Amino acid sequence: MPVNPNDDPYYRLRHSLAHVMAQAVLELFPEGKIAIGPPVENGFYYDFDLPRPLTPEDLAEIEARMRRIISGNHPFVYRVVSAEEARELFRDQPYKLELIEGLIQGADEYGERQEGNGAPAGGTVISTYRQDTFEDLCRGPHLEHTGQIDPEAFKLMSIAGAYWRGNEKNPQLQRIYGTAWNNRAELEQYLWRLEEARKRDHRRLGKELDLFSVSDEVGPGLILWHPKGAMIRVIAEDFSRQAHLNAGYEWVFSPHVGRAHLWETSGHLDFYKENMYAPMDIEGDTYYVKPMNCPFHIQIYRSHLRSYRDLPRRYAEYGTVYRFEKSGVLHGLTRVRGFTQDDAHIFCRPDQVEEEIGHALDFSLYVLRSFGLSEFTAYLSTRPEKYVGRAEDWDRATAALERAIEAHALPYKRDEGGGAFYGPKIDLKVNDALGREWQLSTIQFDFNLPERFDLEYIGEDGQPHRPYMVHRALMGSMERFLGVLIEHFAGAFPLWIAPVQATIIPITDKQMEYACQVRQHLTDAGLRVELDDSRDRMQGKIRRAQLQKVPYMLIIGAREQETGAVAVRTRAGEDLGAMPLAAFVERALEEVRTRAG
């Protein structure tokens, strides 16, 4: 998304660099066609239609030309042109001509309709900016001259394909991304952050820490959890399941496939079919692998006649679903084809909605905070133009969502009309240790499925009524959640989550027997420990445990053996010295109990 000029101090710099880059590219490819080039987060891009694919060498050449242009101290000159002048000026630039026609119709330079920004009735003002030999259709603003750009504070980052106007029916252009900052120190800081993000990439750590893999033999987007990754998942699932039970949810299980008729009733075969795996024929009946759990939970609800006194019912499940995602969108654990949702469906009366939503949001925050995530942004999506259900139900539900957000004093953004056709929702995004935003929790109303499945409960009046239905997932999917946790902690999990909590390191094999006793003792105390009985020296064992980010290393030499102690080293490199075994157990259990870290 292009950024707003008013609230981004880098807007002029980055926008100006986009123009400078366009000039450099046209110098290199005089016959090239230019599309649009806005500032974005951390930098800018420009889209081009060029006679051949760009190479990394081209980027170096373009950068060099940009520096030369910058050194010319060229002013950015603004002028307003008439539609006729604009058409003449850009007669060889078909994309610009298309934009100009849009401007005449009152759209902005990105083709978006302008509302109430003072656009004259005859269309938007058409203006250009020129620096050196290059004049571009542009609303601005820009820097005063290229001399205000630090030639050491920008860098061209990558070449990517991008559809003209973001529509996959349109031709695909070549997009060059650049990053730009006020000075070299800022640029280096940004590059350092990228490097840091690369180091904690969950795909890299997943391999290094032996947490999970994806096998070509199994298929793309399908995760194999190795013992250590699975351990983390078991811990997370156990914790969350217990929390659900404590919070009044009822645990359920449902199958992985269901008959076609179920998916016809739910509507999935109408509006979700391209995301479902192909059907299978079983004894002449058609079955589909489930892309969602809702229809199953609904069947559980429908298994009895429900009284108003039975509500709310909250059914929770770790439901594994399969969705056919396009091959190009798959990404590690965060975008996969098979994943397990921590899914729950709440069936309640209209008068219970307020409390249920408040409770669900409260519960989400509690669970996420327990895992060390503390920064959240809520996104409220409201009624779109096309919707099902009654407007008054939507209003009541939306108000309940809004009050829940406000009661928790969460920062939030409204996406007016951004809800699904079946109901309004809150999405909760978390910020990780590097400040990156991840979508995890979602709380969604559904005014569609209760109708389609004809859900009801018998009210006080003895008449049937339609219950409200709420979908919600806290961690979202276990796959994505663990991916986020890996990156948040950079693989150095707090003690309570760490798959291996301590590595026992005997200095020589004379201590092996005592080391085995220590292992037994710690295991009996409920701790997850490994004994390094390799023939490496102590330093080598420490290094290996360190690289595996094991929270504690328990070093055992002759002295410890004599006194029944362990010498404790933390993965932070801190040497806590020798302590009685019982003292370490107490320390570790307390750390687990408080989920410190």
Add this chain to the structure above:
RNA sequence: GCCAAUGUAGCUCAGUCGGUAGAGCAGCUGUUUCGUAAACAGCCGGUCGCCGGUUCGAGUCCGGCCAUUGGCUCCA
């Protein structure tokens, strides 16, 4: 799905002009018994992603496919 790049040992990578495969780590074996981030030596390990083509000869060149990566689009 689209654009581009990449795919060589379990991992990280090198491999020149087309001439028959290389390192470090890991693993195995032996020696070493050692006090807070890598002891030493030897050995094992490859259908160079897959299929086809060009060539006397292909990891290397060409075509198709698969997968991965960066984006786009998508994520009701």
